[in-house]
Amino acid sequence: MEYQSGKASRPxxxxxxxxxxxxxxxxxxxxxxxxxxxxxxxxxxQVIPEGWARIRNTFSFIILxxxxxxxxxxxxxxxxxxxxxxxxxxxxxxxxEFVIKEISTxxxxxxxxxxxxxxxxxxxxxxxxxxxxxxxxxxxLTGRNGFGENKPGDFSLRITYRGDLIAAIxxxxxxxxxxxxRYARSSGNQKVQIEYLKRAIAMNREDTSVRRMLASIYLHxxxxxxxxxxxxxxxxxxxxxxxxxxELAKCYLKSGQYEEVIRITARIVKANPRDDxxxxxxxxxxxxxxxxxxxxxxxxxxxxxRPDNPVAIFKLGEAYEKSSHLAQAAEQYLLVLEKxxxxxxxxxxxxxxxLKMGNFDEAIRWHREVLxxxxxxxxxxxxxxxxxxxxxxxxxxxxxYGKAIALNPEDPVVRFNxxxxxxxxxxxxxxxxxxxxxxxLKPNDPDALERLAALHFKAKRFSEAVxxxxxxxxxxxxxxxxxxxxxxxxxxxxxxxxxxxxxEKAIRYGAKDPxxxxxxxxSYGQTGKTKESIAMYEKxxxxxxxxxxxxxxxxAYMKEKQxEKAIRIYKMLIDQNPKKAAGYASVAYAYxxxxxxxxxxxxxxxxxxxxxxxxxxxxxxxAAYEKKGLFQEALRAYTTAYELNxxxxxxxxxxxxxxxxxxQQKP
Numbered sequence: 001m002e003y004q005s006g007k008a009s010r011p012x013x014x015x016x017x018x019x020x021x022x023x024x025x026x027x028x029x030x031x032x033x034x035x036x037x038x039x040x041x042x043x044x045x046q047v048i049p050e051g052w053a054r055i056r057n058t059f060s061f062i063i064l065x066x067x068x069x070x071x072x073x074x075x076x077x078x079x080x081x082x083x084x085x086x087x088x089x090x091x092x093x094x095x096x097e098f099v100i101k102e103i104s105t106x107x108x109x110x111x112x113x114x115x116x117x118x119x120x121x122x123x124x125x126x127x128x129x130x131x132x133x134x135x136x137x138x139x140x141l142t143g144r145n146g147f148g149e150n151k152p153g154d155f156s157l158r159i160t161y162r163g164d165l166i167a168a169i170x171x172x173x174x175x176x177x178x179x180x181x182r183y184a185r186s187s188g189n190q191k192v193q194i195e196y197l198k199r200a201i202a203m204n205r206e207d208t209s210v211r212r213m214l215a216s217i218y219l220h221x222x223x224x225x226x227x228x229x230x231x232x233x234x235x236x237x238x239x240x241x242x243x244x245x246x247e248l249a250k251c252y253l254k255s256g257q258y259e260e261v262i263r264i265t266a267r268i269v270k271a272n273p274r275d276d277x278x279x280x281x282x283x284x285x286x287x288x289x290x291x292x293x294x295x296x297x298x299x300x301x302x303x304x305x306r307p308d309n310p311v312a313i314f315k316l317g318e319a320y321e322k323s324s325h326l327a328q329a330a331e332q333y334l335l336v337l338e339k340x341x342x343x344x345x346x347x348x349x350x351x352x353x354x355l356k357m358g359n360f361d362e363a364i365r366w367h368r369e370v371l372x373x374x375x376x377x378x379x380x381x382x383x384x385x386x387x388x389x390x391x392x393x394x395x396x397x398x399x400x401y402g403k404a405i406a407l408n409p410e411d412p413v414v415r416f417n418x419x420x421x422x423x424x425x426x427x428x429x430x431x432x433x434x435x436x437x438x439x440x441l442k443p444n445d446p447d448a449l450e451r452l453a454a455l456h457f458k459a460k461r462f463s464e465a466v467x468x469x470x471x472x473x474x475x476x477x478x479x480x481x482x483x484x485x486x487x488x489x490x491x492x493x494x495x496x497x498x499x500x501x502x503x504e505k506a507i508r509y510g511a512k513d514p515x516x517x518x519x520x521x522x523s524y525g526q527t528g529k530t531k532e533s534i535a536m537y538e539k540x541x542x543x544x545x546x547x548x549x550x551x552x553x554x555x556a557y558m559k560e561k562q563x564e565k566a567i568r569i570y571k572m573l574i575d576q577n578p579k580k581a582a583g584y585a586s587v588a589y590a591y592x593x594x595x596x597x598x599x600x601x602x603x604x605x606x607x608x609x610x611x612x613x614x615x616x617x618x619x620x621x622x623a624a625y626e627k628k629g630l631f632q633e634a635l636r637a638y639t640t641a642y643e644l645n646x647x648x649x650x651x652x653x654x655x656x657x658x659x660x661x662x663x664q665q666k667p
Contacts, residue, residue, distance in 0.1 A: 054069075054071070054106075057069045057106050058106045058108075060106075061106040061107070062106075062108075067161065067164065067166055068105045068106035068107045068113075068161050068166060069105060069106050069166070070086060070103070070104070070105050070159045070166050070167035071085065071104040071105065072084060072085045072104045073100055073101075073102060073103045073104065073115065073159070073169075074100075074101045074102035075090070075098055075099070075100050075101065076098060076099050076101055077096055077097070077098040078095075078096055078097060078098070081101070084157075084169055085169075086167045086168065086169055088169060089169070089170050089171070089172050090157055090169050090170070090171045090172070091171075091172045091174060092132040092135050092136075092171060092172070092173055092174065093132050093136070093173075093174040093176065094132050094133040094136040094176070095132060095133075096131070096132030097129060097130070097131050097132070098129075098130055098132070099127060099128065099129050099130065100115045100125060100126050100127060100128075100157075101127065103115060103126065103159065105159070105161070105166070107161060112161050112162040113126075113159070113160070113161055114126060114159075114160050114161075115157065115158070115159055115160075116157075116158045116160065117130060117135070117155075117157050117158075117171070118155050118156055118157075118158060118171075119134070119135055119138040119139075119155050120134040120135055120138065132173075135155060135171065135173050136173055136174075136175060138155070139155065139173045139175060140175065140196075155170075155171040155173060156168040156169060156170050156171055157169040157171060176203070190217055190220070190221045193217050194214065194217055194218070194221070197210055197213060197214040197217065198214065201214065206237060208234045208237055208238055208241075208244075211230050211233055211234050212230075212231075212234060212244065212247075214230050215227045215230035215231050215234070215247065215251075216247070218230060219247075219250070219251055219254065224251055224254050224255040225255070227251045228248065228251045228252070228255070231244055231247055231248040231251060232248070235248070240271060242268055242271065242272060242275070245264055245267060245268050245278075246268060246275075246277060246278060246281075248264055249261050249264040249265050249268070249278070249281050250281070252264065252285075253281060253284060253285065253288075256288070258285040258286075258288045258289050259285075259289075261281060261282065261284075261285035262282055262285050262286070265278040265279070265281050265282035265285070266282065269282070274305050275305075276302040276303075276305040276306040276309065276312070277302075279298050279299075279301050279302035279305070280298070280299065280302045280309075280311070280312050280315065282298045283295045283296075283297075283298030283299040283302065283312075283315065283316075283319070284315065286298055287315075287318075287319055287322065292319050292322050292323035293323070295319045296316065296319045296320065296323065299312055299315055299316035299319060300316065303316065308339065310336045310339045310340050310343070313332050313335050313336050313339075314332065314333070314336045314343075314346055314349075316332050317329045317330075317331075317332030317333045317336070317349065317353075318349070320332060321349075321353055321356075326353050326356055326357045327357070329353050330350060330353045330354065330357070333346050333347075333349050333350035333353065334350065337350065342373070344370050344373055344374060347366055347369050347370050348366075348367075348370050348379075348380065350366050351363050351365075351366035351367040351369075351370065351380075351383065352383060354366060355383060355386060355387055355390070358390065360387045360388070360390040360391045361391075363383070363387040363390075364384060364387045364388070367380050367383055367384045367387065368384070371384075376407055377407075378403075378404045378405075378407035378408035378411065378414070379404070381400045381401070381403040381404035381407065382400070382401065382404040382411070382413075382414045382417070384396075384400040385397045385398070385399075385400035385401040385404065385414070385417060385418075385421070386417065388400060389417075389421060394421060394424060394425045397421050398418065398421050398422070398425075401414055401417055401418040401421060402418070405418065410441060411441075412438045412441040412442040412445060412448075415434050415437050415438045415441070416434070416435070416438050416445070416447065416448055416451075418434050419431045419432075419433075419434030419435045419438065419448075419451065420451070422434060423451070423455070428455055428458075428459070431451075431455060432452060432455050432456075435448050435451055435452035435455070436452065439452070444471075444475060446472055446475050446476055449468050449469075449471055449472040449475075450468075450469075450472050450482065452468055453465045453468035453469045453472065453485070454485070456468065457485060457488075457489060460492075462489040462492045462493050463493065465485070465489050466486060466489045466490065466493065469482050469485055469486045469489065470486070473486065478509045479509065480505075480506045480507075480509040480510050480511040481506075481511075483502040483503070483505040483506035483509065483511070484502070484503070484506040484511055484513070484516055486498075486499075486502040487499045487500070487501075487502035487503035487506060487516070487519060487520070487523070488519065490502060491519065491522075491523060496523045496526035496527045497523075497527050499519070499523045500520055500523035500524055500527060500529075503516055503517075503519055503520035503523060504520065507520065514540055514543065514544050514546075514549075517536055517539065517540050518536075518537075518540055518548075518549060518552070520536055521533045521534075521536035521537045521540065521552070524536060525556070530556070530559075530560060533556060534553070534556045534557070534560065537549060537552055537553035537556055538553065540553075541553050541569070541572075545572060545576075547573065547576060547577070550569050550572055550573050550576075551573065553569050554566045554569035554570050554573070554586065557569065558590065558593075561593075563590045563591075563593050563594040564594070566590045567587055567590045567591065567594075570583060570586045570587040570590060571583075571587060573586070574587065579610060580610070581607040581608070581610035581611035581614065581617070582607070583607075584603045584604070584606040584607035584610070585603070585604065585607040585614070585617050585620070587599075587603045588600045588601075588602075588603035588604040588606075588607060588617075588620070588624075589620065591603060592620070592623075592624060597624050597627055597628045598628075600624045601621065601624045601625065601628070604617055604620060604621040604624060605621070608621070613644055614644075615640075615641040615642075615644035615645035615648055615651070616641075618637050618638070618640045618641035618644065618651070619637070619638065619641040619648060619650050619651050619654075621637040622634045622635075622636075622637030622638040622641060622651065622654060622658075623654075625637055626654070626658070626661075631658050631661040631662045631665065632658075632662060634654070634658050635655065635658035635659065635662065638651045638654045638655050638658060639651070639655060642655060
C-alpha cells in the first residue's frame with residue numbers, strides 16, 4: 001500500500017488489541033478478495049505474488065513487530081515526477097531542484113517514516129524543497145564521490161522508520177567542468193583554484209577559456225613555466241589568437257626568455273602592424289638584451305600608433321638613458337610629467353638624469369619636487385647630496401647625506417659618500433669614522449678599505465694601513481696601486497722583505513713610476529740582494545738616468561769594487577753637470593781605488609779648478625802625490641788643505657811626514 005507520511009507519532013497503547021483485531025479482520029477480507037479475484041480474473045494472476053508479499057510484510061510489521069519494508073517514493077525534480085525504489089539511482093546536478101512528495105512502506109498512514117538526503121537539508125527532508133547545487137558543493141568540498149566522476153558515490157537518500165534505516169537509494173552527483181570553474185572563481189586560494197581548474201580541464205581538454213584562466217593564475221603565482229605550457233596548449237587549439245600570443249609574450253618576459261618574446265611579438269605585429277602593446281613588449285625585450293638601439297626603434301614605432309601612452313613614453317626615456325642619450329631621456333620624462341604631473345617615479349628619474357648630465361641646479365629642483373610629496377625618501381636626499389657635491393657646496397652635501405642616513409642608517413653607499421665628503425673638507429677623523437661604519441655594514445667593501453687605509457697611510461699609521469691594504473689586496477690581487485702602498489708602508493715599518501715583495505707585484509701588474517723601481521732596488525739592498533739591487537738600478541739608469549739614480553748605482557758599484565763601472569757612471573754624472581766639482585772628485589776616488597794614480601791626480605786637479613776651497617779634495621790629492629812619491633807636491637796639497645781647514649788632523653799629521661820624506665830624498 002502507498003501512503004503519504006509527514007509526522008512521526010506513536011499510536012496510543014489504549015485500544016491496541018482492538019486495532020490489531022480490526023487489522024486481522026481486514027487482512028482476511030483482503031485475502032478472500034484476492035482469492036475471488038484470482039478465480040474470476042485468471043489473466044491477472046501475475047500480480048497476486050506481489051500483492052501477497054506486501055500483505056505478508058504488512059502482517060509481519062503489524063502483528064509480529066518486525067521492521068517495515070520500503071517499496072518506493074515519488075520525487076518531483078524540476079517539475080517532473082519520478083518513482084524511485086531502492087534498486088534505482090537518484091541522479092543530481094547543480095541545476096536541479098527537487099522535493100520528495102510520497103513514500104510507500106508497510107506503515108499505515110506513514111507515521112514515524114522519514115527521508116534524509118545525506119549532505120543537505122535537515123534530519124527529515126520529506127516534502128522539503130532541496131537544491132542539487134548543495135549536494136555538488138558537499139561532494140566537491142569534502143572530496144567525496146570521486147571528484148567529478150559520474151558514478152554513485154558516498155551519498156544516498158536514506159529512508160528511516162523511527163530512526164532506524166529501512167532503505168537507501170544511491171545518489172549519483174554529476175560534477176561538470178562548470179562546477180570546477182565555479183569553485184575556482186569563488187576560491188581565494190591560488191593552490192585550490194589551480195586544482196579545481198585542472199580538474200575542469202581534465203573533463204574538457206578543449207576548453208580554451210578554462211586553460212586561459214589556469215595560465216593566468218599560474219603566472220600570478222610565479223609558476224611561469226606552467227603558465228607557458230598552458231598558453232602553448234591553447235595555441236595548438238587556436239594558433240593565431242592575438243590575445244593568447246600577447247599573454248604568452250608576457251610569460252616569456254617574466255621568465256627572461258627575451259628571444260622568445262621577440263619571436264612572439266614579431267608574429268603578433270606581422271598579423272596586426274598596429275598592435276602598439278606588442279611593439280612595446282618587443283622593445284622591452286630588446287632592452288633586456290642590451291640592444292638599446294632596437295629597443296628605442298620599437299618604442300618609437302609603438303608611440304606612432306599610440307602617442308599618448310605615458311608608460312611607453314617613460315620606457316623610451318629609460319632606453320635613451322641606458323644608451324647615454326641623456327638629453328633625449330630628459331625630454332621623454334618631461335613629456336610624461338606633462339600628462340601625469342604626480343608621477344613621482346618619473347620626476348625622480350628626471351632628477352637623476354639631470355644629475356648624470358651635470359645639470360646640478362635642475363637635479364636639485366626636481367629632487368626637491370619629489371620631496372614635497374615624499375619627505376621621507378632617503379634615496380632622494382642621497383641624490384641631493386650628490387648634486388650639491390657636484391656644485392662644490394660641501395655643507396649642503398654633507399647635510400643631505402646626513403638626512404638620508406637618518407632615514408636609512410644601514411645604507412653603506414650613502415655613508416661612503418658622506419665619508420668622501422668629509423675627506424674633501426679635510427675632516428679626516430669624521431671620514432675615518434664613516435668609512436669604519438661602511439665596513440661594519442659591508443666588511444669587504446674594497447673602496448672603503450682602500451680609502452680608510454689611505455687615511456691611515458697619510459697619517460703615518462702604517463701598521464693600520466697595512467692591515468687594511470692586506471685585506472683589500474685579497475679582493476684585488478692584481479691592483480698595482482695597493483701593492484705600491486703596501487711596499488712603502490712595509491718599508492716604513494722596517495720590513496724590507498715584505499716591501500720588496502709588494503714592489504715586485506706592483507711592477508708586475510703595471511706600475512710605471514720609476515720611484516717604485518728605485519724603492520725596490522733599495523729594499524733589495526737592505527735584504528742583502530746586492531745583485532738584484534744593482535740590476536734594478538741599471539734598468540733605472542738606462543730608462544731615466546737621473547742624478548739620484550746614477551749616484552746610487554755608482555755607489556753600489558763602489559761597494560762591489562766594480563770600479564770601472566763606477567767610473568763610467570760618475571763620468572755620466574759629469575756629462576750631465578760638467579761644472580760640478582763633486583763628479584770629478586768621485587771619479588778621482590774610484591781611479592785611486594783602482595790603482596791608477598795618474599788619473600786620480602788628474603781628476604782631483606780638475607775638481608779643484610771648479611772648487612778650490614775643498615780641503616778634503618786637497619788632502620786626497622796630497623795622498624795621491626804621496627803614493628806616487630811626489631812628496632813636494634804632496635806637501636803643498638796637504639798644506640793647502642790645512643790652511644783651508646786647520647781642524648784637518650789628517651793634513652796636520654802628514655805635513656811633517658812630507659818634510660821628513662823630502663829631506664830624506666836630498667843627496
